[in-house]
Amino acid sequence: MDYKCEICQREFKSLASLHRHVKADEKTKLKDFYANILPEKRDLLTGEKIKINSNDQYWKKNFINKDNLYSWMRNPENKEKAKDICYFYLKEQAKKFSLSFSQAELYSSQLPDIDDLDVIFKEDGGYYSVCQNLGMSPRLTEREFSINRSPIEIMIDTREQTPFSFRNLKGVSETPASLVFGDYCAVPPHDGKLVIERKSLGDFVSTFSMKDSLNRFSREVQRARDEDYYIVVLCEESLPMVADVKFGACRATGIAALAGMRQTMQFFDNIQFVFPRIGFEPSFLAERILRMGKSIQNVDLQYLHDKK
Numbered sequence: 001m002d003y004k005c006e007i008c009q010r011e012f013k014s015l016a017s018l019h020r021h022v023k024a025d026e027k028t029k030l031k032d033f034y035a036n037i038l039p040e041k042r043d044l045l046t047g048e049k050i051k052i053n054s055n056d057q058y059w060k061k062n063f064i065n066k067d068n069l070y071s072w073m074r075n076p077e078n079k080e081k082a083k084d085i086c087y088f089y090l091k092e093q094a095k096k097f098s099l100s101f102s103q104a105e106l107y108s109s110q111l112p113d114i115d116d117l118d119v120i121f122k123e124d125g126g127y128y129s130v131c132q133n134l135g136m137s138p139r140l141t142e143r144e145f146s147i148n149r150s151p152i153e154i155m156i157d158t159r160e161q162t163p164f165s166f167r168n169l170k171g172v173s174e175t176p177a178s179l180v181f182g183d184y185c186a187v188p189p190h191d192g193k194l195v196i197e198r199k200s201l202g203d204f205v206s207t208f209s210m211k212d213s214l215n216r217f218s219r220e221v222q223r224a225r226d227e228d229y230y231i232v233v234l235c236e237e238s239l240p241m242v243a244d245v246k247f248g249a250c251r252a253t254g255i256a257a258l259a260g261m262r263q264t265m266q267f268f269d270n271i272q273f274v275f276p277r278i279g280f281e282p283s284f285l286a287e288r289i290l291r292m293g294k295s296i297q298n299v300d301l302q303y304l305h306d307k308k
């Protein structure tokens with residue numbers, strides 16, 4: 001699957017070369033090419049018209065939502081086509097990114113999740129192997145972690161206005177503290193170098209969709225990295241909720257924030273993001289993660305959480 005000129009049927013390896021060809025050889029404006037020459041993009045499952053916001057999206061978007069993508073891709077009849085579509089997307093991704101996408105990053109892309117990709121690419125050695133062949137280093141691939149079940153003392157940053165309450169959990173005590181990084185952190189002998197940065201939905205979207213706040217956040221991640229801290233950003237909402245949210249008419253959307261998340265994850269090796277499943281209590285997730293400590297730094301937390 002490549003970029004095809006519908007006028008002469010020639011195929012091109014990159015979008016830029018197709019665009020050059022359309023303008024120079026076909027003497028056609030890109031606007032006309034997309035509006036009048038290329039066929040409308042329709043959802044592969046339902047045939048509904050897909051709203052396209054950019055030229056790039058025309059080639060990558062095949063479904064109006066993630067559920068349609070899963071339903072279509074999981075149908076064995078679509079196996080070959082699904083593989084073509086995923087491979088095309090991953091190849092394009094490899095031009096921009098050097099690390100494989102984690103489960104949370106995959107959610108915000110036009111790709112299915114890790115288990116589905118493993119099925120789709122079974123004959124090629126699975127998802128990570130395809131990433132590696134395309135030049136993206138596999139990351140967060142470990143599935144083993146340790147969990148320390150002994151009594152745990154959790155420090156809660158004093159700036160947290162309505163902190164998680166762990167009091168109902170067995171073997172957990174709470175202490176207010178002034179934390180240098182994150183909002184929650186365990187007291188040794190539990191791993192004190194793993195911190196949880198808790199984000200409400202609004203906070204998540206404003207931090208990661210706005211350039212200035214994203215830069216500010218990145219500087220903090222860098223400082224944490226310099227001091228050997230690992231950050232887990234725990235959003236309070238599920239991924240489907242985040243992906244759907246739009247605040248007013250501004251650029252603060254869940255989709256933009258997830259793009260900011262991907263950028264952060266591609267840049268730093270001391271951070272990952274996790275979103276609770278619908279209806280799952282985020283404080284339970286926080287306690288579990290703090291008990292795991294830095295043993296999770298090569299584990300895909302979102303994958304782990306989605307599996308249970």
Ligand SMILES: [Zn+2]
Pocket residue numbers: 005006007008009010021025026
């Ligand atoms: Zn042509």
